[in-house]
Amino acid sequence: MPSVPAVIEADALTKYFGSFPAVDHICFAVEEGEVFGFLGPNGAGKTTTMRMCECVSPRSGGILKVLGRDPAHHARAIKREVGVVPQETNLDPEFTARENLVIYSRYFDIPRREGESRAEELIKFVELTERADTPIEQLSGGMKRRLILARALVNEPRLLILDEPTIGLDPQARHLIWDRLRSIRAEGRTIVLTTHYLDEAARLCDRLVIMDHGKILVEGEPESLVQKEITGEIVETEHTPAVEACLNSHGIPFEVAGEVVQVQTKDPAAVTGALLASCSIGRVITRRATLEDVFLKLTGRRLRE
Amino acid sequence: MNNVVLAAAVPVARGISHVWARNWRVYLKNPLLNFAIPFLEPILTLAAIGFGIGAYVGMVGDVSYSCFFAPAVIGTAVMHAAFFECSYASYVRMYYQKTFDAITATPVTLREVVLGEVLWGATKGVIYAACILVVLAIAGLADFPASLLVIPLALLSGVLFAAIAICFTAISPGIDALNYPMFLFITPMFLFCGTFFPLELLPAPVQAFAFAFLPLTHVMALMRMITMGAPTPYALVHLAWLIGATVLFIPLGNRLMERRLIV
Known part of the structure; x- marks a missing residue:
């Protein structure tokens, strides 16, 4: 105290x-x-x-x-x-x-x-x-x-x-x-x-x-x-079945947030590289984690009344 | 001991006065209109009665109908003014304008808000009574100086009607629900409690009901004694009834309001 x-x-x-x-x-x-x-x-x-x-x-x-x-x-x-x-x-x-x-x-x-x-x-x-x-x-x-x-x-x-x-x-x-x-x-x-x-x-x-x-x-x-709550950075790309399958095949854990797929990682370069090389995606973004990511992680994405 | 009581009472009195003063300032925003209405209303009513109905009725007992009816103009105006203010107007302040919420975030407590509202409702009754008294004096329909007692009586009855109104405000689910007490309680009193005709003309059980449960019966009896300069010992009974009811309804209004707003 x-x-x-x-x-x-x-x-x-x-x-x-x-x-x-x-x-x-x-x-x-x-x-x-x-x-x-x-x-x-x-x-x-x-x-x-x-x-x-x-x-x-x-x-x-x-x-x-x-x-x-x-x-x-x-x-x-x-x-x-x-x-x-x-x-x-x-x-x-x-x-x-x-x-x-x-x-x-x-x-x-x-x-x-x-x-x-x-x-x-x-x-x-x-x-x-x-x-x-x-x-x-x-x-x-x-x-x-x-x-x-x-x-x-x-x-x-x-x-x-x-x-x-x-x-x-x-x-x-x-x-x-x-x-x-x-x-x-x-x-x-x-x-x-x-x-x-x-x-x-x-x-x-x-x-x-x-x-x-x-x-x-x-x-x-x-x-x-x-x-404390988020390890590393966030890689975001579009959410398609192909991307999902591709990430699964690489063994990269991800989270779906509506239209986007998010990957939390300490090595964003490797994830981005894998995505671009073998997943045939149009767009990928790497960004720093924000308070919003912490908030959504802790309280979920479900809509509240 | 007295000092302790006083120290506790000072902030309460201040809180009440701030709430009252807020409403007074709103009232003064439109003084011409707000003071013209209490003058015009009784003039119109008395003209209709005096020139119209009074001509048919002639005498009530040994006084003219206008003289009989004059105190009812004051009594019913006090009732309407105080009740309206602490029902519809208080409801608007409480529910739509959130004025009570804003004030209770300050050192002023909800009880002081309620008491300030009741005192303000009574004040409106007194303003009406005073304006009407001037009209009655000019028309020669009231006995002076005894009729000055109308003012303290208007204050007491104003507090009572305002306190009853605040109870209904506290339990009304919506502003429309306030029409129930208005039409089932206030309007019958306006018509039957010794206003347009003597209470004695009603059947005995109805008279007993009016005496036991309807505050305007007692207000009217006292008003008439005052403006006619004819007091009877019954005055004390009527006074005791009004004071008793006031003592009952003020804490009830406070409790009901706390139950509604303190969650």
């Missing part, structure tokens, strides 16, 4: 919905100042875990400490120091962008004058200055997500929890949010996020876990996870 107390500590954290374990005895610790990611397919238990950490959903079992306190008894004190970006956009449609921030700051007992000046700064921070007095419904999806990020910062949180922060955004908007998250991290704030986007996780997270069926499958730094 590290000497500095963790920002979030979970031990055998469990959540049941009826008899269904949505989160099943998970253990993790988020350290001060890091970006910690939760990856997993739909229904893996990521959002449920976030909601327990946000003190809005009571746990069914295990130990949970957020900022050193138990959410079951100190929710109000914890929430004062936590900023939340929910998956669902729940900005107040009755108000403009600026008013949303000012009204929200009131829920934290921030004096109106102070709230107004923070709103001004945060609007600038997420580049919405020209839209400050626009009603919510006239903002684009990306603007709404940026405004929600600004809203989550209105109480100057020590811990920022983001559930799918860039869902449905165009590349420009995603890059802006990533950039802002990096500068929030640089201020020493701790960030916990969930995402489906593996490139997002690889770019942002210092450490991450991959969850499925309510359990944590692996934990680590993105780069070392790839190295």
Whole structure:
């Protein structure tokens, strides 16, 4: 255990919905100042875990400490120091962008004058200055997500929890949010996020876990996870019966992923050579393994509801 | 000991006030419309009654029909305003706008959200009552200064109707389901609880039912005593009923809302 107390500590954290374990005895610790990611397919238990950490959903079992306190008894004190970006956009449609921030700051007992000046700064921070007095419904999806990020910062949180922060955004908007998250991290704030986007996780997270069926499958730094879970590189070629037969005849193990065949190997040159020499293929690609390969290896390729 | 209670009560009161203030700010976005309606509605109703029906009915007991009906304009308006606000309007905030979710991610608790909503619903009842009272004063249909008591009564009954509404909001599977309490509970009260005609004209068992189960019966009895300046000792019974029901429905609303939203 590290000497500095963790920002979030979970031990055998469990959540049941009826008899269904949505989160099943998970253990993790988020350290001060890091970006910690939760990856997993739909229904893996990521959002449920976030909601327990946000003190809005009571746990069914295990130990949970957020900022050193138990959410079951100190929710109000914890929430004062936590900023939340929910998956669902729940900005107040009755108000403009600026008013949303000012009204929200009131829920934290921030004096109106102070709230107004923070709103001004945060609007600038997420580049919405020209839209400050626009009603919510006239903002684009990306603007709404940026405004929600600004809203989550209105109480100057020590811990920022983001559930799918860039869902449905165009590349420009995603890059802006990533950039802002990096500068929030640089201020020493701790960030916990969930995402489906593996490139997002690889770019942002210092450490991450991959969850499925309510359990944590692996934990680590993105780069070392790839190295640990995948040996060598990936050779990809088209998926035809001929290629399959050819690979089998060479005794090369492979995996079928829809239209492509993938070979995991430490010696990509040899595999590529064999393919080109005797399998009569049109196209072959060698690439480095990514977090996506780890993700699919651990959680499978089957579609989730 | 008192300090401990106070220290626990301060954040609760703050939370409630933030929720109330959010709704108040929305209300003020359109002040002209929002304050014109509570003035116009009673003027139209009283004109229809005074010029129309009142001419046929003549006297109820020893007062004119307009004078008899005037307190019903206030009582039913408070009921409608508070109930509508904490049923349909609260449902929209809770379900469609996710306002409750957004607020409960802050230090404000769900209980404070519910109480803030109820207090806001009651406030709308009070706004209606105050506007109507002005109209009644100008029309000479209410006894002053006694009729100023209408305001605290509107607050109490507003809280009760809002609390009942929030219970229905918490258990409604969809916004359309709120039509059931509206048409099976609110509309019958509007018609039968001593509003358009004296409760005594109803068969005795119906009277007993209205007295036992329908809050507007008690609101109307008190309203009429106030605007006519004719209190009776029964006032205490009616008051006790309203307070008792309020004490019952507020925690019930809280529990039902927690059951729905805290998962």
